[in-house]
Amino acid sequence: MIETYHFLDSDFQQESSRELTLLSIISQSYFQPFSLEDNLVLILTALTSGSGVGFNRAMYLRRDGNRLRGEAWLGPRSPEEARSVWEVLSTPGIGYVEIIEHNRALLRANEDSLTRRIRKLSFTSSDEPDLLPAATARHKEIALVRDAAHEPQVDPRFLETIGVDEFLCLPLLARDEVVGVFVLDNAFTHNPIQPRDVKLAAVCSLLAANYIHTTNLYHRLVESEKMAAMGEVAMFITHQIRNPLVTIGGFTDQLLEEGCEEGKRRRNLSIIRDEVRRLEDIVFKVGHFLKVSLKEPVYADVQPALEAAAREGEAGAQAKGILFQAKLEKDSPLVFCDPSTLGEVARNLIDNAIEATPAGGKVTLHAHRGKDARTFVLSVHDTGKGISAVDREKLFRPFFTTKEKGMGLGLPFIKRVMDTCGGLVEVRSREGQGTHFLLSFPSQEERRPS
Protein backbone atom coordinates (compact mmCIF):
# COMPACT_ATOMS: atom_id res chain seq x y z
CA MET A 1 0.00 0.00 0.00
CA ILE A 2 1.19 3.46 -0.83
CA GLU A 3 0.40 6.45 1.33
CA THR A 4 0.27 9.77 -0.48
CA TYR A 5 0.75 13.25 0.93
CA HIS A 6 -0.10 16.59 -0.61
CA PHE A 7 1.89 19.68 0.02
CA LEU A 8 -1.30 21.65 0.22
CA ASP A 9 -2.72 19.34 2.86
CA SER A 10 -3.58 21.62 5.74
CA ASP A 11 -2.41 19.12 8.35
CA PHE A 12 0.95 18.75 6.69
CA GLN A 13 1.41 22.49 6.41
CA GLN A 14 0.52 22.95 10.01
CA GLU A 15 3.04 20.32 11.07
CA SER A 16 5.92 21.66 9.01
CA SER A 17 5.28 25.22 10.08
CA ARG A 18 5.34 24.11 13.71
CA GLU A 19 8.65 22.39 13.18
CA LEU A 20 10.12 25.35 11.38
CA THR A 21 8.98 27.71 14.08
CA LEU A 22 10.53 25.46 16.68
CA LEU A 23 13.82 25.25 14.83
CA SER A 24 13.94 28.99 14.39
CA ILE A 25 13.29 29.69 18.07
CA ILE A 26 15.92 27.27 19.27
CA SER A 27 18.51 28.23 16.71
CA GLN A 28 18.27 31.79 18.02
CA SER A 29 20.11 30.61 21.10
CA TYR A 30 23.17 29.97 18.96
CA PHE A 31 23.33 33.66 18.09
CA GLN A 32 23.16 34.80 21.68
CA PRO A 33 26.09 35.07 24.05
CA PHE A 34 26.82 31.89 25.96
CA SER A 35 24.38 32.53 28.75
CA LEU A 36 22.57 29.34 29.54
CA GLU A 37 20.10 31.12 31.78
CA ASP A 38 18.91 33.42 28.99
CA ASN A 39 18.85 30.80 26.32
CA LEU A 40 17.08 28.29 28.47
CA VAL A 41 14.12 30.65 28.20
CA LEU A 42 14.22 30.33 24.41
CA ILE A 43 14.34 26.57 24.57
CA LEU A 44 11.64 26.23 27.19
CA THR A 45 9.52 28.70 25.21
CA ALA A 46 9.80 26.50 22.15
CA LEU A 47 8.50 23.58 24.20
CA THR A 48 5.59 25.45 25.74
CA SER A 49 4.37 27.98 23.19
CA GLY A 50 1.18 27.11 21.29
CA SER A 51 2.86 27.34 17.91
CA GLY A 52 5.88 25.41 19.17
CA VAL A 53 5.42 22.02 20.78
CA GLY A 54 2.61 23.37 22.91
CA PHE A 55 3.05 21.72 26.28
CA ASN A 56 1.65 23.51 29.33
CA ARG A 57 4.84 23.31 31.38
CA ALA A 58 8.46 22.45 30.70
CA MET A 59 11.04 21.49 33.35
CA TYR A 60 14.78 21.28 32.90
CA LEU A 61 16.80 19.00 35.15
CA ARG A 62 20.53 19.53 34.86
CA ARG A 63 22.97 16.67 35.04
CA ASP A 64 25.74 17.18 37.54
CA GLY A 65 27.97 14.12 37.74
CA ASN A 66 25.67 11.21 38.56
CA ARG A 67 23.00 13.51 39.94
CA LEU A 68 20.10 15.17 38.26
CA ARG A 69 19.21 18.54 39.76
CA GLY A 70 16.15 20.68 39.15
CA GLU A 71 17.25 23.84 37.33
CA ALA A 72 14.29 25.67 35.74
CA TRP A 73 10.57 25.21 35.32
CA LEU A 74 8.55 27.28 32.88
CA GLY A 75 4.76 27.50 32.85
CA PRO A 76 1.83 29.01 34.68
CA ARG A 77 1.49 28.25 38.37
CA SER A 78 -2.27 27.82 38.55
CA PRO A 79 -5.23 27.27 36.22
CA GLU A 80 -6.19 30.95 36.71
CA GLU A 81 -2.74 32.11 35.76
CA ALA A 82 -2.78 29.73 32.80
CA ARG A 83 -6.02 31.26 31.50
CA SER A 84 -4.84 34.84 31.85
CA VAL A 85 -1.42 34.10 30.38
CA TRP A 86 -2.83 32.29 27.38
CA GLU A 87 -5.32 35.08 26.82
CA VAL A 88 -2.50 37.59 26.66
CA LEU A 89 -0.36 35.37 24.45
CA SER A 90 -3.15 34.70 21.96
CA THR A 91 -3.74 38.42 21.42
CA PRO A 92 -3.21 39.11 17.71
CA GLY A 93 0.08 40.83 17.03
CA ILE A 94 1.99 39.11 19.81
CA GLY A 95 5.20 37.73 18.32
CA TYR A 96 8.00 35.58 19.60
CA VAL A 97 9.96 38.47 20.96
CA GLU A 98 7.05 39.34 23.23
CA ILE A 99 6.47 35.73 24.24
CA ILE A 100 10.13 35.27 25.12
CA GLU A 101 10.12 38.50 27.12
CA HIS A 102 6.98 37.37 28.88
CA ASN A 103 8.49 33.97 29.64
CA ARG A 104 11.67 35.53 30.89
CA ALA A 105 9.59 37.50 33.40
CA LEU A 106 7.59 34.36 34.21
CA LEU A 107 10.71 32.33 34.84
CA ARG A 108 11.98 35.06 37.14
CA ALA A 109 8.64 35.14 38.95
CA ASN A 110 8.73 31.35 39.19
CA GLU A 111 11.88 31.72 41.22
CA ASP A 112 9.63 31.79 44.25
CA SER A 113 7.40 28.87 43.35
CA LEU A 114 7.84 26.41 40.47
CA THR A 115 11.54 26.77 39.91
CA ARG A 116 12.29 26.98 43.60
CA ARG A 117 10.33 23.81 44.20
CA ILE A 118 12.30 21.80 41.68
CA ARG A 119 15.63 23.36 42.64
CA LYS A 120 15.24 21.50 45.91
CA LEU A 121 15.08 18.21 44.03
CA SER A 122 18.06 16.06 43.24
CA PHE A 123 18.02 12.49 41.99
CA THR A 124 20.87 10.04 41.81
CA SER A 125 20.87 7.98 38.65
CA SER A 126 22.75 5.16 40.31
CA ASP A 127 19.99 4.72 42.89
CA GLU A 128 18.23 1.37 43.02
CA PRO A 129 15.51 0.80 42.07
CA ASP A 130 15.54 2.57 38.73
CA LEU A 131 13.07 5.44 39.08
CA LEU A 132 12.01 8.25 36.78
CA PRO A 133 13.16 10.90 36.04
CA ALA A 134 16.73 9.71 36.84
CA ALA A 135 16.14 6.51 34.84
CA THR A 136 15.71 8.67 31.70
CA ALA A 137 19.24 9.94 32.03
CA ARG A 138 20.57 6.51 32.81
CA HIS A 139 18.94 4.62 29.95
CA LYS A 140 18.96 7.52 27.46
CA GLU A 141 15.39 6.68 26.58
CA ILE A 142 12.26 8.75 26.16
CA ALA A 143 9.59 7.81 28.68
CA LEU A 144 5.94 8.80 28.34
CA VAL A 145 4.22 8.20 31.69
CA ARG A 146 0.45 7.86 31.88
CA ASP A 147 -1.34 7.21 35.17
CA ALA A 148 1.76 8.09 37.16
CA ALA A 149 0.05 7.54 40.51
CA HIS A 150 -0.10 3.82 39.82
CA GLU A 151 3.31 3.56 38.24
CA PRO A 152 5.90 2.14 40.64
CA GLN A 153 8.76 3.34 38.45
CA VAL A 154 8.19 7.02 39.25
CA ASP A 155 10.08 8.59 42.13
CA PRO A 156 7.39 9.49 44.73
CA ARG A 157 9.14 12.78 45.63
CA PHE A 158 9.07 13.75 41.99
CA LEU A 159 5.42 12.77 41.59
CA GLU A 160 4.49 14.89 44.57
CA THR A 161 6.28 17.91 43.10
CA ILE A 162 4.99 17.65 39.56
CA GLY A 163 1.46 16.72 40.67
CA VAL A 164 0.19 15.37 37.32
CA ASP A 165 -0.64 11.90 36.10
CA GLU A 166 0.75 12.21 32.63
CA PHE A 167 4.17 13.56 31.68
CA LEU A 168 6.98 13.05 29.22
CA CYS A 169 10.64 12.54 30.20
CA LEU A 170 13.19 13.34 27.49
CA PRO A 171 16.91 12.68 27.86
CA LEU A 172 19.12 15.51 26.60
CA LEU A 173 21.73 13.76 24.52
CA ALA A 174 24.76 15.51 23.08
CA ARG A 175 27.50 13.35 21.59
CA ASP A 176 26.24 10.39 23.54
CA GLU A 177 26.57 12.31 26.77
CA VAL A 178 23.48 13.09 28.84
CA VAL A 179 23.48 16.76 29.81
CA GLY A 180 20.08 16.72 31.49
CA VAL A 181 16.41 15.77 31.23
CA PHE A 182 13.30 17.66 30.11
CA VAL A 183 10.01 16.86 31.76
CA LEU A 184 6.92 18.12 29.93
CA ASP A 185 3.28 18.01 30.91
CA ASN A 186 -0.18 19.40 30.25
CA ALA A 187 -1.08 20.20 33.82
CA PHE A 188 -3.91 22.60 32.96
CA THR A 189 -5.46 21.56 29.64
CA HIS A 190 -5.06 17.85 30.51
CA ASN A 191 -4.68 17.15 26.79
CA PRO A 192 -3.31 13.63 26.31
CA ILE A 193 0.25 13.70 25.00
CA GLN A 194 0.18 12.59 21.33
CA PRO A 195 2.93 10.69 19.48
CA ARG A 196 3.61 13.72 17.27
CA ASP A 197 4.10 15.88 20.39
CA VAL A 198 6.71 13.36 21.50
CA LYS A 199 8.44 13.52 18.12
CA LEU A 200 8.51 17.30 18.04
CA ALA A 201 9.75 17.50 21.62
CA ALA A 202 12.45 14.96 20.76
CA VAL A 203 13.73 17.11 17.87
CA CYS A 204 13.66 20.10 20.17
CA SER A 205 15.56 18.27 22.89
CA LEU A 206 18.33 17.24 20.49
CA LEU A 207 18.98 20.85 19.56
CA ALA A 208 18.71 22.00 23.14
CA ALA A 209 21.09 19.30 24.33
CA ASN A 210 23.66 20.33 21.77
CA TYR A 211 23.33 23.91 22.82
CA ILE A 212 23.67 23.08 26.53
CA HIS A 213 26.68 20.88 25.80
CA THR A 214 28.42 23.64 23.81
CA THR A 215 27.69 26.14 26.56
CA ASN A 216 29.09 23.79 29.20
CA LEU A 217 32.26 23.33 27.14
CA TYR A 218 32.57 27.07 26.66
CA HIS A 219 32.30 27.73 30.38
CA ARG A 220 34.84 25.03 31.14
CA LEU A 221 37.23 26.65 28.65
CA VAL A 222 36.76 30.10 30.18
CA GLU A 223 37.35 28.60 33.61
CA SER A 224 40.59 26.90 32.58
CA GLU A 225 41.81 30.10 30.92
CA LYS A 226 41.12 31.95 34.14
CA MET A 227 43.10 29.34 36.05
CA ALA A 228 46.01 29.71 33.64
CA ALA A 229 45.97 33.49 34.08
CA MET A 230 45.82 33.03 37.86
CA GLY A 231 48.85 30.77 37.60
CA GLU A 232 50.74 33.52 35.83
CA VAL A 233 49.75 36.04 38.49
CA ALA A 234 50.97 33.68 41.19
CA MET A 235 54.28 33.14 39.34
CA PHE A 236 54.73 36.86 38.97
CA ILE A 237 54.04 37.61 42.60
CA THR A 238 56.33 34.81 43.74
CA HIS A 239 59.23 36.26 41.83
CA GLN A 240 58.60 39.96 42.27
CA ILE A 241 58.01 39.67 45.98
CA ARG A 242 60.39 36.90 46.93
CA ASN A 243 63.53 38.69 45.76
CA PRO A 244 63.00 41.83 47.87
CA LEU A 245 61.92 39.68 50.81
CA VAL A 246 65.06 37.56 50.64
CA THR A 247 67.15 40.72 50.41
CA ILE A 248 65.41 42.31 53.39
CA GLY A 249 65.60 39.13 55.47
CA GLY A 250 69.25 38.51 54.65
CA PHE A 251 70.46 42.03 55.45
CA THR A 252 68.35 42.12 58.62
CA ASP A 253 70.07 38.95 59.80
CA GLN A 254 73.41 40.69 59.30
CA LEU A 255 72.19 43.65 61.38
CA LEU A 256 71.27 41.31 64.18
CA GLU A 257 74.73 39.79 64.29
CA GLU A 258 76.91 41.05 67.10
CA GLY A 259 79.56 43.62 66.29
CA CYS A 260 77.91 44.93 63.13
CA GLU A 261 79.89 48.05 62.39
CA GLU A 262 78.24 51.44 61.85
CA GLY A 263 79.04 51.75 58.12
CA LYS A 264 77.58 48.37 57.33
CA ARG A 265 74.61 49.03 59.59
CA ARG A 266 73.73 52.20 57.67
CA ARG A 267 74.23 50.52 54.30
CA ASN A 268 72.04 47.55 55.22
CA LEU A 269 69.28 49.83 56.50
CA SER A 270 69.31 51.83 53.29
CA ILE A 271 69.12 48.64 51.19
CA ILE A 272 66.23 47.43 53.33
CA ARG A 273 64.44 50.76 52.92
CA ASP A 274 64.90 50.61 49.12
CA GLU A 275 63.55 47.08 48.96
CA VAL A 276 60.55 48.01 51.11
CA ARG A 277 59.84 50.90 48.72
CA ARG A 278 60.04 48.46 45.83
CA LEU A 279 57.51 46.21 47.51
CA GLU A 280 55.25 49.18 48.15
CA ASP A 281 55.55 50.17 44.51
CA ILE A 282 54.55 46.66 43.41
CA VAL A 283 51.56 46.63 45.73
CA PHE A 284 50.55 50.11 44.59
CA LYS A 285 50.78 49.28 40.90
CA VAL A 286 48.87 46.02 41.19
CA GLY A 287 46.21 47.73 43.29
CA HIS A 288 46.05 50.61 40.82
CA PHE A 289 45.60 48.28 37.89
CA LEU A 290 42.94 46.16 39.61
CA LYS A 291 41.00 49.08 41.01
CA VAL A 292 41.40 51.98 38.66
CA SER A 293 38.15 52.84 36.94
CA LEU A 294 38.64 54.34 33.53
CA LYS A 295 37.21 57.71 32.69
CA GLU A 296 34.21 57.60 30.37
CA PRO A 297 35.24 58.13 26.74
CA VAL A 298 34.03 61.33 25.09
CA TYR A 299 34.65 62.86 21.66
CA ALA A 300 37.53 65.16 22.44
CA ASP A 301 40.43 67.09 21.01
CA VAL A 302 43.42 64.89 21.81
CA GLN A 303 46.06 67.05 20.13
CA PRO A 304 47.44 68.62 23.38
CA ALA A 305 47.71 65.21 25.11
CA LEU A 306 49.55 63.74 22.11
CA GLU A 307 51.90 66.70 21.87
CA ALA A 308 52.77 66.36 25.56
CA ALA A 309 53.42 62.62 25.13
CA ALA A 310 55.61 63.39 22.09
CA ARG A 311 57.67 65.91 24.09
CA GLU A 312 58.27 63.37 26.84
CA GLY A 313 59.12 60.72 24.27
CA GLU A 314 61.58 63.06 22.58
CA ALA A 315 63.41 63.62 25.89
CA GLY A 316 63.45 59.90 26.79
CA ALA A 317 64.71 58.88 23.36
CA GLN A 318 67.41 61.53 23.34
CA ALA A 319 68.72 60.34 26.71
CA LYS A 320 69.18 56.86 25.24
CA GLY A 321 70.64 58.01 21.91
CA ILE A 322 67.56 57.09 19.88
CA LEU A 323 66.07 59.14 17.07
CA PHE A 324 62.49 60.16 17.83
CA GLN A 325 60.08 61.38 15.21
CA ALA A 326 56.51 62.61 15.86
CA LYS A 327 54.14 62.99 12.92
CA LEU A 328 50.95 64.42 14.33
CA GLU A 329 48.29 65.30 11.77
CA LYS A 330 47.28 68.92 12.17
CA ASP A 331 43.60 69.64 12.59
CA SER A 332 42.82 66.14 13.81
CA PRO A 333 39.21 64.96 14.25
CA LEU A 334 37.52 64.51 17.65
CA VAL A 335 38.63 61.20 19.08
CA PHE A 336 36.40 59.00 21.25
CA CYS A 337 38.63 58.66 24.30
CA ASP A 338 39.32 60.54 27.51
CA PRO A 339 42.28 62.79 26.50
CA SER A 340 44.37 62.18 29.64
CA THR A 341 43.84 58.42 29.29
CA LEU A 342 44.88 58.61 25.64
CA GLY A 343 47.99 60.54 26.71
CA GLU A 344 48.83 57.76 29.18
CA VAL A 345 48.32 55.15 26.45
CA ALA A 346 50.64 57.02 24.07
CA ARG A 347 53.32 57.47 26.78
CA ASN A 348 53.08 53.78 27.60
CA LEU A 349 53.65 52.75 24.00
CA ILE A 350 56.47 55.25 23.50
CA ASP A 351 58.21 54.10 26.70
CA ASN A 352 57.95 50.47 25.60
CA ALA A 353 59.34 51.35 22.16
CA ILE A 354 62.28 53.27 23.63
CA GLU A 355 63.02 50.44 26.05
CA ALA A 356 63.03 47.85 23.25
CA THR A 357 65.23 49.92 20.94
CA PRO A 358 69.02 50.05 21.17
CA ALA A 359 70.96 53.29 20.84
CA GLY A 360 71.08 54.46 17.23
CA GLY A 361 67.59 53.10 16.56
CA LYS A 362 64.45 55.03 15.75
CA VAL A 363 61.03 55.45 17.32
CA THR A 364 58.16 57.01 15.37
CA LEU A 365 54.89 58.32 16.77
CA HIS A 366 52.29 58.82 14.08
CA ALA A 367 48.72 60.05 14.59
CA HIS A 368 46.40 60.42 11.64
CA ARG A 369 42.93 59.79 10.18
CA GLY A 370 42.18 56.17 9.33
CA LYS A 371 41.14 54.90 5.92
CA ASP A 372 37.51 55.63 6.66
CA ALA A 373 36.42 58.96 8.06
CA ARG A 374 35.32 57.49 11.36
CA THR A 375 38.62 56.21 12.75
CA PHE A 376 41.67 57.85 14.14
CA VAL A 377 44.91 55.89 14.20
CA LEU A 378 47.65 56.21 16.77
CA SER A 379 50.73 54.28 15.79
CA VAL A 380 54.07 53.77 17.48
CA HIS A 381 56.82 52.13 15.51
CA ASP A 382 60.29 51.14 16.67
CA THR A 383 63.36 49.51 15.20
CA GLY A 384 64.00 47.51 18.39
CA LYS A 385 64.36 43.86 19.24
CA GLY A 386 60.80 42.87 18.25
CA ILE A 387 58.48 40.41 19.94
CA SER A 388 58.60 36.66 19.41
CA ALA A 389 55.47 34.91 18.15
CA VAL A 390 55.18 33.05 21.46
CA ASP A 391 55.33 36.26 23.49
CA ARG A 392 52.91 38.03 21.16
CA GLU A 393 50.15 35.63 22.24
CA LYS A 394 50.52 36.62 25.88
CA LEU A 395 51.16 40.31 25.32
CA PHE A 396 47.90 41.59 26.78
CA ARG A 397 47.75 39.25 29.75
CA PRO A 398 48.15 41.01 33.08
CA PHE A 399 51.53 40.34 34.72
CA PHE A 400 53.10 38.92 31.61
CA THR A 401 56.40 40.70 31.01
CA THR A 402 59.72 40.13 29.31
CA LYS A 403 61.26 43.12 31.06
CA GLU A 404 63.63 42.95 33.95
CA LYS A 405 61.76 45.44 36.08
CA GLY A 406 58.41 45.34 34.31
CA MET A 407 55.11 44.63 35.97
CA GLY A 408 53.33 43.46 32.83
CA LEU A 409 50.46 45.87 33.36
CA GLY A 410 51.04 48.45 30.60
CA LEU A 411 49.59 46.60 27.63
CA PRO A 412 46.67 45.10 29.59
CA PHE A 413 45.84 48.71 30.55
CA ILE A 414 45.90 49.73 26.89
CA LYS A 415 43.67 46.80 26.01
CA ARG A 416 41.19 47.88 28.65
CA VAL A 417 41.17 51.44 27.34
CA MET A 418 40.59 50.26 23.78
CA ASP A 419 37.77 47.93 24.88
CA THR A 420 36.14 50.79 26.75
CA CYS A 421 36.10 53.13 23.77
CA GLY A 422 35.34 50.46 21.19
CA GLY A 423 38.71 50.73 19.48
CA LEU A 424 41.11 48.12 18.13
CA VAL A 425 44.73 47.21 18.85
CA GLU A 426 46.96 45.70 16.20
CA VAL A 427 50.53 44.53 16.75
CA ARG A 428 52.97 43.81 13.96
CA SER A 429 56.40 42.66 14.94
CA ARG A 430 59.36 40.78 13.65
CA GLU A 431 62.09 39.60 15.95
CA GLY A 432 65.24 41.64 15.52
CA GLN A 433 63.56 44.17 13.25
CA GLY A 434 61.10 46.09 15.36
CA THR A 435 57.53 46.44 16.51
CA HIS A 436 54.59 48.45 15.28
CA PHE A 437 51.56 49.13 17.48
CA LEU A 438 48.47 50.49 15.76
CA LEU A 439 45.53 51.70 17.82
CA SER A 440 42.35 52.74 16.00
CA PHE A 441 39.89 54.87 17.90
CA PRO A 442 36.39 55.85 16.82
CA SER A 443 36.40 59.50 15.75
CA GLN A 444 34.22 62.17 14.20
CA GLU A 445 34.90 65.38 12.31
CA GLU A 446 34.51 68.46 14.37
CA ARG A 447 31.40 70.46 13.57
CA ARG A 448 32.61 73.99 13.34
CA PRO A 449 30.19 76.78 14.08
CA SER A 450 29.32 78.34 10.73
Add this chain to the structure above:
Amino acid sequence: MKRILLVEDEKPLALLYEEELREEGYDVTAVHDSETALAKLKTEEFDLLVTDIRMPGRNGIDLITQVMGLRKAIPIIINSAYQSYKDDFMTWAADAYVVKSSSLAELKAKIKELLER
Protein backbone atom coordinates in the same frame (compact mmCIF):
# COMPACT_ATOMS: atom_id res chain seq x y z
CA MET B 1 90.47 28.80 48.95
CA LYS B 2 87.52 27.47 46.90
CA ARG B 3 86.31 29.79 44.14
CA ILE B 4 82.59 30.34 43.58
CA LEU B 5 81.04 32.11 40.58
CA LEU B 6 77.70 33.66 41.51
CA VAL B 7 75.18 34.81 38.86
CA GLU B 8 72.41 37.02 40.22
CA ASP B 9 70.83 39.93 38.31
CA GLU B 10 69.44 41.67 41.38
CA LYS B 11 72.34 43.69 42.70
CA PRO B 12 71.39 43.99 46.39
CA LEU B 13 70.77 40.24 46.46
CA ALA B 14 74.10 39.54 44.74
CA LEU B 15 75.80 41.69 47.35
CA LEU B 16 74.13 39.76 50.18
CA TYR B 17 75.19 36.39 48.78
CA GLU B 18 78.70 37.63 48.07
CA GLU B 19 79.20 38.84 51.64
CA GLU B 20 77.62 35.84 53.28
CA LEU B 21 79.60 33.32 51.25
CA ARG B 22 82.83 35.23 51.77
CA GLU B 23 82.12 34.99 55.47
CA GLU B 24 82.02 31.21 55.03
CA GLY B 25 85.55 31.38 53.71
CA TYR B 26 85.00 31.24 49.96
CA ASP B 27 86.49 33.37 47.22
CA VAL B 28 83.30 34.75 45.56
CA THR B 29 82.99 36.44 42.18
CA ALA B 30 79.52 37.94 41.63
CA VAL B 31 78.26 38.80 38.14
CA HIS B 32 74.85 40.08 37.07
CA ASP B 33 74.17 38.32 33.78
CA SER B 34 74.77 35.05 31.95
CA GLU B 35 76.97 36.52 29.24
CA THR B 36 79.52 37.86 31.73
CA ALA B 37 79.34 34.58 33.64
CA LEU B 38 80.13 32.58 30.52
CA ALA B 39 83.05 34.81 29.62
CA LYS B 40 84.46 34.37 33.14
CA LEU B 41 84.04 30.59 32.98
CA LYS B 42 85.95 30.46 29.71
CA THR B 43 88.96 32.34 31.05
CA GLU B 44 89.08 31.49 34.76
CA GLU B 45 88.81 28.38 36.90
CA PHE B 46 86.00 28.04 39.45
CA ASP B 47 85.09 25.24 41.83
CA LEU B 48 81.35 25.92 41.86
CA LEU B 49 78.66 27.85 39.97
CA VAL B 50 75.57 29.31 41.68
CA THR B 51 73.03 30.77 39.24
CA ASP B 52 69.59 32.34 39.17
CA ILE B 53 67.27 31.30 36.34
CA ARG B 54 65.01 34.22 35.51
CA MET B 55 67.34 36.96 34.34
CA PRO B 56 67.23 39.52 31.55
CA GLY B 57 68.98 38.45 28.38
CA ARG B 58 70.10 34.86 28.40
CA ASN B 59 68.50 32.99 31.30
CA GLY B 60 70.09 30.56 33.74
CA ILE B 61 68.96 27.47 31.84
CA ASP B 62 70.73 28.78 28.73
CA LEU B 63 73.81 29.32 30.86
CA ILE B 64 73.71 25.76 32.18
CA THR B 65 73.46 24.42 28.62
CA GLN B 66 76.48 26.49 27.59
CA VAL B 67 78.47 25.42 30.64
CA MET B 68 77.78 21.78 29.80
CA GLY B 69 79.14 22.51 26.35
CA LEU B 70 82.40 23.72 27.91
CA ARG B 71 82.89 20.21 29.36
CA LYS B 72 84.17 21.52 32.66
CA ALA B 73 83.45 19.32 35.64
CA ILE B 74 81.99 22.15 37.66
CA PRO B 75 79.12 21.57 40.10
CA ILE B 76 76.11 23.83 39.54
CA ILE B 77 73.55 25.08 42.06
CA ILE B 78 70.36 26.73 40.84
CA ASN B 79 69.15 29.43 43.22
CA SER B 80 65.75 30.63 42.01
CA ALA B 81 62.69 32.40 43.38
CA TYR B 82 60.61 29.88 41.45
CA GLN B 83 59.87 26.35 42.49
CA SER B 84 58.33 25.62 39.09
CA TYR B 85 61.57 25.44 37.08
CA LYS B 86 62.18 22.09 38.74
CA ASP B 87 59.73 20.79 36.12
CA ASP B 88 62.06 21.89 33.33
CA PHE B 89 64.25 18.87 32.72
CA MET B 90 67.19 21.09 31.80
CA THR B 91 67.41 22.12 35.44
CA TRP B 92 68.03 18.46 36.29
CA ALA B 93 71.49 18.93 34.87
CA ALA B 94 72.30 21.04 37.91
CA ASP B 95 73.62 19.33 41.04
CA ALA B 96 71.21 21.11 43.37
CA TYR B 97 68.14 23.30 43.22
CA VAL B 98 67.65 25.78 46.06
CA VAL B 99 64.59 28.02 46.28
CA LYS B 100 65.60 31.51 47.40
CA SER B 101 65.01 32.15 51.07
CA SER B 102 66.05 34.88 53.49
CA SER B 103 67.79 32.17 55.47
CA LEU B 104 70.86 31.22 53.47
CA ALA B 105 71.34 28.06 55.52
CA GLU B 106 70.17 25.67 52.78
CA LEU B 107 72.29 27.35 50.13
CA LYS B 108 75.36 27.32 52.38
CA ALA B 109 74.82 23.65 53.25
CA LYS B 110 74.51 22.64 49.58
CA ILE B 111 77.65 24.58 48.67
CA LYS B 112 79.59 22.91 51.46
CA GLU B 113 78.29 19.47 50.50
CA LEU B 114 79.16 19.84 46.82
CA LEU B 115 82.61 21.28 47.44
CA GLU B 116 83.48 18.46 49.82
CA ARG B 117 82.31 15.75 47.42
